[in-house]
Amino acid sequence: MPTLLVTGGAGFIGANFVRFWRERHPADGVVVLDALTYAGNPANLDGVDGVELVHGDIRDQALVEKLLAERDADTLVHFAAESHVDRSILGPDAFIDTNVIGTHSLLKAARNVWLDKGSGRPHRFHHISTDEVYGTLGPADPAFHEDTPYAPNSPYSASKAASDHIVRAYHHTYGLQVTTSNCSNNYGPYQFPEKLIPLFLLNALEGRPLPIYGDGMQVRDWLHVEDHCLGISLILESDAAGECFNIGGGAELPNITVIDTLCAAVDDAFAADAGLARRFPQAPAANGKASASLKTYVTDRPGHDRRYAIDERRISARLGYKPGRDFATGLQQTIRWYLDNEGWWRAVQNGSYRAWMERNYTGRQGRIA
Numbered sequence: 001m002p003t004l005l006v007t008g009g010a011g012f013i014g015a016n017f018v019r020f021w022r023e024r025h026p027a028d029g030v031v032v033l034d035a036l037t038y039a040g041n042p043a044n045l046d047g048v049d050g051v052e053l054v055h056g057d058i059r060d061q062a063l064v065e066k067l068l069a070e071r072d073a074d075t076l077v078h079f080a081a082e083s084h085v086d087r088s089i090l091g092p093d094a095f096i097d098t099n100v101i102g103t104h105s106l107l108k109a110a111r112n113v114w115l116d117k118g119s120g121r122p123h124r125f126h127h128i129s130t131d132e133v134y135g136t137l138g139p140a141d142p143a144f145h146e147d148t149p150y151a152p153n154s155p156y157s158a159s160k161a162a163s164d165h166i167v168r169a170y171h172h173t174y175g176l177q178v179t180t181s182n183c184s185n186n187y188g189p190y191q192f193p194e195k196l197i198p199l200f201l202l203n204a205l206e207g208r209p210l211p212i213y214g215d216g217m218q219v220r221d222w223l224h225v226e227d228h229c230l231g232i233s234l235i236l237e238s239d240a241a242g243e244c245f246n247i248g249g250g251a252e253l254p255n256i257t258v259i260d261t262l263c264a265a266v267d268d269a270f271a272a273d274a275g276l277a278r279r280f281p282q283a284p285a286a287n288g289k290a291s292a293s294l295k296t297y298v299t300d301r302p303g304h305d306r307r308y309a310i311d312e313r314r315i316s317a318r319l320g321y322k323p324g325r326d327f328a329t330g331l332q333q334t335i336r337w338y339l340d341n342e343g344w345w346r347a348v349q350n351g352s353y354r355a356w357m358e359r360n361y362t363g364r365q366g367r368i369a
């Protein structure tokens, strides 16, 4: 029975991946290693059976070696990271520590257990990275492809770029069986409300300003998290060791369009369901106003990348990847998920999930070491 070690599996994309994988491969073992930083939340794995949650740090090489060896893991899927650009501008150190040093520590552990200790077993180290490593595009530039030169602009993207290079070197030098994916902006269930879509949605529900950086004309490609998980699983199931793949959502949009679409969808949801006005009395939509009335232009993010776009021809042609939904549908589903899971985001907002997690998860779903 294959066993996966999933780092950062209590975060947004990692938890969605664990859910995705368990549904499709119920016989596989899944061990999640997560430091449970502010972004890690065991409730993201609520209701998923057969997952062992180990509370630990990817920089703890001995722990990772022990998990790989004792759980007989043959696949490591590496999501753990500091992931928010704004935080990296305020405090870059954690990004170097986790994203660079942490990734190298994992590689050393994997090399030790899978190569040096002579097991020689088939294995895979899949590294999750970002399109931000390629830098920024002008309006008419071709989309990022796998051979676009790296030009990271923020401490976050520079730390991810560094980790990508180290992963590559472990394949080239030591023969570690690695793959890397560089994806665009994810959205969907369980996303921590510091990122654009969940932040603006919850602000619209609670009547807080929607802070638009600069002119709001920055362009991102929006990828539903389940489509991202599909892309990762296609790579894991391929024999593509040593290769990199871009994964996109085929939805390149200026921020202002995303924000206006989200505001209109919130207004429509309130119009269709009178109960929402009772649940969220501070929302403009509960008081005869448009959610867009909360839009507030604020000082731009320092070094803000203007445009990202993904050329995903390699993963489409080689592995048959195709996003399963358009942005309008994915956004509607995401808004519905947040409306239906108010308990999840209230607990995240007030931090109470930590105490609740200790009561509910120790010894049941897994191990809080």
Ligand code: NAD
Residues within 6 Å of the ligand: 007, 008, 009, 010, 011, 012, 013, 014, 033, 034, 035, 036, 037, 038, 039, 040, 041, 056, 057, 058, 059, 078, 079, 080, 081, 082, 083, 084, 098, 102, 128, 129, 130, 131, 160, 183, 184, 185, 186, 187, 192
């Ligand atoms: P997230 O911030 O929601 O989750 C990160 C997880 O990593 C959390 O559970 C956290 O507790 C854990 N973690 C952090 N430091 C750790 C450490 N030292 N040891 C163990 N666990 C640790 O991030 P996300 O949005 O789910 O992103 C996951 C990965 O995908 C990251 O590598 C990120 O760079 C990459 N990525 C994200 C996006 C996006 O749009 N969110 C897009 C492209 C790439």
Ligand code: DAU
Residues within 6 Å of the ligand: 083, 084, 085, 086, 129, 130, 131, 132, 183, 184, 185, 186, 194, 195, 196, 197, 199, 211, 212, 213, 216, 218, 219, 220, 255, 301, 308
């Ligand atoms: O492109 C992939 C990257 O996407 C990932 O590697 C990162 O982990 C992920 O955080 C995301 O980075 P962005 O900086 O693009 O995402 P964020 O949600 O922070 O911002 C999206 C856009 O919205 C960006 O142009 C900045 C803008 N924005 C964001 C926030 C939080 C605002 O205008 N106001 C805001 O309050």
